Amino acid sequence: MGDQRWRSTGSIGGRVMGILLAGFISAAWAEPDSGRLVLSSENDDAAVTTTDALHLGTDLELTVQGLQAQVLVSQTFKNQTDQWVNATYVYPLAEDSAVSQLTMHVGERVITGEIQEKSKARKTFAAAKASGKKATLIEQQRPNMFRQQIANIAPGETIRVELGYSQQVMYDAGEFRLRLPLTLTPRYIPGVVNGQWRKEQTVATGVNGWASATDQVPDAHLITPSQQHVAGELINPVSLSLQLDAGMPLTRVHSDTHQLTISQPKGNDAGVRLIHFAKGEVSMDRDFEITWQPKPHSAPLAAQFVSQWQGERYLQLMLMPPQEVSANNLAPRELILVVDTSGSMAGDSIKQARTSALLALDTLTPRDRFNVILFASDSRAVFDHAVVASANNIQTARRALERMRADGGTEMLGALKRAFDQPSNTEYLQQVVFVTDGSVGNEADLLQHIHRNLGDARLFTVAIGSAPNRFFMRRAAQFGRGSFTEIAAAAQIAPRMAGLLNKLKRPVVTNIDIEWPQPVQVFPRRIPDLYWGEPLLVTAKLGPWPSRSQPLVTVRGVSGGKPWQRDFPINAATADADSEGDAIPVLAQRFGREKIKFLENEFYINGRDASDKARQKILPVALKYQLMSRYTSLVAVDKTPARSASEVGQERELSNAMPAGATMTAVGYPQTAAGVTWHLLLGALALLALLGIKNLEVHYGRS
Known part of the structure; x- marks a missing residue:
C-alpha cells in the first residue's frame, strides 16, 4: 500500500494470511482513473465485471473578464462494449462554481438540460432511464464535487456532455489567480458503518464508490470514486482554450502546474492573451492554475462590476486596503502549526508541507510563543x-518536522480540538496555521467545530498538493476568520508562504463596516479582517434608484489603530438582461451563488x-438563479426512446486519476480511509483466530 506492506511469518498461518490479505489489498487498491469511463456490467448471478470504455477527451473553453471566468467543460465518451450501458462518474469543479448549463449531444441531436428540485430531477432521470431514453443527471455532492449519470449509451455510440459554469478569479498580493480542479484526492471517511444510513445508499441509481455510508459521512458512497495512476501514460487527455481579458497591461502570465503557449494579439497591450497547453493535451492528474500580474501602477486599488436583471441591480466590489501598518502596533504572536502527516499526503505533498512549516518557524521572534501539532490517525504535540520561541525550542520543533512521514488516517477533528484547546493568553495574538490537503469527507462536522470552538484565535489554512479539497480549506479559513493559501507546486512554496507569513504579522484593516445608500442584500454578511495583499470583495443586490442619481458606498474600518475610510460612487448598470426571457447575467448568478454559500454556512453551523x-431557504434561491445546489440538480432527457424494452442497460463507473505527485498507484479503499477497509481486515483476523492458527506473527512495516 504505497510505501507500506504487510509482512507475515509462520508456516500455514503465514500462507493463509497471505491469501486473505492478497484479496484484501486487491479490493482496497486495484482501481481505475479521473476522466476515464469504466463500464461495469451486472450479470444474472449479481457478479460485477468491469470494462474500459474509451474516454475520447475533455476540452476546456474559458473566457476571463475582470474577476469572472466563464467555463465550458466538454467531455466525450464512447461505449466500446457490445451492450447498452449506463455510466456514472464523480468529478471536481471549483468550490465557488455557479453551475447552470448542461447540454448532451447524441449524433446530430442536442438535448438541453434544466435545473429541477433534486428529488424531481431524480424521478425524471429514473423514468427516462427505465423507458430506454438517453438522459443525463448531475447532482452536487459537495460545492466542489459533482456526480453525473448518463443513461442508455448504445453499443459503439459516442456521447458528448457539455457543462457550463462561472467561477471567481482571485486576487492576492498583486497577483490574479484562477485554478480549475481536474482530479480528486481520495477522501478520508471517518465514522462507523451503520444500518440507519443504508436507506440513503439505495436512493441513488448508478454505481456507488468504494466507501459505505457512515454516521459521520452519510454520502460516503457518492464521493469516493476509484482512482489510479499509470506512470508514463497520458491519462484522460484534456485540452485548453483560454481567452484572457485582464483589462489592464500585464507583465507576466504564468502557470506553475502546466506548460503553456501564450499569444498576444498584435497591437493589444490591454491584457488580452490567448492560452493553450503547450503539448495540446495533458493528463487530468492535477489541478490547472494560471496567474497574471499587472504592470506596476496598473494594479487596481478599487474595481466594481454592475449589471441589471429583472429590475434589480447586482454589484461586485473589490477594494484594496492600505498595504502597510506601523510595526509599533504589532502584538506578540502565539503560532500553533498543525501539519497533516496522513497517508494521502505521501509523496510531494508531505515534502511541501514540511518545507512550508519550516518556513513558518523561521518567522518567529523571541517575543513570540509557538507549538507544533502533527496528526494522522491521532494527533501529537511537540x-x-x-x-x-527560543533557539532551542525552535530546533526541537524543526527536528520533529524533519522526521515526520506520511502514514495513517486523517483524523482532523482531534487535531483541531488539540489546537483550540491550547491555553490562550490575552497578551498574544493566537494564530493556528493548518497545513493539509483537506482530503476528508466529514467537512460539515469540522466546520461546525471550528465555528463553535475557535474562540479569539484565527485559523489560516494552507492547501497542499496537486488536487486538494479547496472547498473545505477555503471555508475553514472563512469560519476561522483567517485567510486561505494554496500551494500546488514546489516553486510556489517560498513566495506563497512569504505572503501568508506577512499576513500573520498583522491584519491591515479590522472592524470593517460598509454603509450602503439604500437597503441591500450583501455577502458576506460579516466582513472579515483584511490582511496584507488581500482585497475586500463583496457581492450585493440593490433595488432600483432614480436614474439621475449616483449612489455612494462608504467603507470604514480601523488600520494601524486609526480610523480608515474609503468612499466611491456606484457606476450605472448595463441592462444585461432586463426581461424574464433573457439569460441570467453572470453577476446575478454570482450573487445567487454567494447567497447559497451563506445559507450553507448556517447549515454547517447548526448541524444536520x-x-x-x-x-x-436554499431551494428558492437556486431555482430563481438557475443554479446547482445541494437541493437542485441538472437533468437532460432525450424525448425519443433509444433502447428497446428487451435490452438491459448495464451499470458502469467513471474513475478519476490519482493526483500527480502521490505515491499511491491506485485506490479503491484509500490508505487514509479506515472505515470499510478496517472492518474487512478485522474480519480476516477473526477468521484466522477461529481457525486456531498458531505461531503467527504479523508486522506492519515500510519498504
Missing part, C-alpha cells in the same frame, strides 16, 4: 503547551438537524 430549514 510540546505540552505553547512555548517561548437544520437540513429542513436549509432546504426551505
Whole structure:
C-alpha cells in the first residue's frame, strides 16, 4: 500500500494470511482513473465485471473578464462494449462554481438540460432511464464535487456532455489567480458503518464508490470514486482554450502546474492573451492554475462590476486596503502549526508541507510563543503547551518536522480540538496555521467545530498538493476568520508562504463596516479582517434608484489603530438582461451563488438537524438563479426512446486519476480511509483466530 506492506511469518498461518490479505489489498487498491469511463456490467448471478470504455477527451473553453471566468467543460465518451450501458462518474469543479448549463449531444441531436428540485430531477432521470431514453443527471455532492449519470449509451455510440459554469478569479498580493480542479484526492471517511444510513445508499441509481455510508459521512458512497495512476501514460487527455481579458497591461502570465503557449494579439497591450497547453493535451492528474500580474501602477486599488436583471441591480466590489501598518502596533504572536502527516499526503505533498512549516518557524521572534501539532490517525504535540520561541525550542520543533512521514488516517477533528484547546493568553495574538490537503469527507462536522470552538484565535489554512479539497480549506479559513493559501507546486512554496507569513504579522484593516445608500442584500454578511495583499470583495443586490442619481458606498474600518475610510460612487448598470426571457447575467448568478454559500454556512453551523430549514431557504434561491445546489440538480432527457424494452442497460463507473505527485498507484479503499477497509481486515483476523492458527506473527512495516 504505497510505501507500506504487510509482512507475515509462520508456516500455514503465514500462507493463509497471505491469501486473505492478497484479496484484501486487491479490493482496497486495484482501481481505475479521473476522466476515464469504466463500464461495469451486472450479470444474472449479481457478479460485477468491469470494462474500459474509451474516454475520447475533455476540452476546456474559458473566457476571463475582470474577476469572472466563464467555463465550458466538454467531455466525450464512447461505449466500446457490445451492450447498452449506463455510466456514472464523480468529478471536481471549483468550490465557488455557479453551475447552470448542461447540454448532451447524441449524433446530430442536442438535448438541453434544466435545473429541477433534486428529488424531481431524480424521478425524471429514473423514468427516462427505465423507458430506454438517453438522459443525463448531475447532482452536487459537495460545492466542489459533482456526480453525473448518463443513461442508455448504445453499443459503439459516442456521447458528448457539455457543462457550463462561472467561477471567481482571485486576487492576492498583486497577483490574479484562477485554478480549475481536474482530479480528486481520495477522501478520508471517518465514522462507523451503520444500518440507519443504508436507506440513503439505495436512493441513488448508478454505481456507488468504494466507501459505505457512515454516521459521520452519510454520502460516503457518492464521493469516493476509484482512482489510479499509470506512470508514463497520458491519462484522460484534456485540452485548453483560454481567452484572457485582464483589462489592464500585464507583465507576466504564468502557470506553475502546466506548460503553456501564450499569444498576444498584435497591437493589444490591454491584457488580452490567448492560452493553450503547450503539448495540446495533458493528463487530468492535477489541478490547472494560471496567474497574471499587472504592470506596476496598473494594479487596481478599487474595481466594481454592475449589471441589471429583472429590475434589480447586482454589484461586485473589490477594494484594496492600505498595504502597510506601523510595526509599533504589532502584538506578540502565539503560532500553533498543525501539519497533516496522513497517508494521502505521501509523496510531494508531505515534502511541501514540511518545507512550508519550516518556513513558518523561521518567522518567529523571541517575543513570540509557538507549538507544533502533527496528526494522522491521532494527533501529537511537540510540546505540552505553547512555548517561548527560543533557539532551542525552535530546533526541537524543526527536528520533529524533519522526521515526520506520511502514514495513517486523517483524523482532523482531534487535531483541531488539540489546537483550540491550547491555553490562550490575552497578551498574544493566537494564530493556528493548518497545513493539509483537506482530503476528508466529514467537512460539515469540522466546520461546525471550528465555528463553535475557535474562540479569539484565527485559523489560516494552507492547501497542499496537486488536487486538494479547496472547498473545505477555503471555508475553514472563512469560519476561522483567517485567510486561505494554496500551494500546488514546489516553486510556489517560498513566495506563497512569504505572503501568508506577512499576513500573520498583522491584519491591515479590522472592524470593517460598509454603509450602503439604500437597503441591500450583501455577502458576506460579516466582513472579515483584511490582511496584507488581500482585497475586500463583496457581492450585493440593490433595488432600483432614480436614474439621475449616483449612489455612494462608504467603507470604514480601523488600520494601524486609526480610523480608515474609503468612499466611491456606484457606476450605472448595463441592462444585461432586463426581461424574464433573457439569460441570467453572470453577476446575478454570482450573487445567487454567494447567497447559497451563506445559507450553507448556517447549515454547517447548526448541524444536520437544520437540513429542513436549509432546504426551505436554499431551494428558492437556486431555482430563481438557475443554479446547482445541494437541493437542485441538472437533468437532460432525450424525448425519443433509444433502447428497446428487451435490452438491459448495464451499470458502469467513471474513475478519476490519482493526483500527480502521490505515491499511491491506485485506490479503491484509500490508505487514509479506515472505515470499510478496517472492518474487512478485522474480519480476516477473526477468521484466522477461529481457525486456531498458531505461531503467527504479523508486522506492519515500510519498504
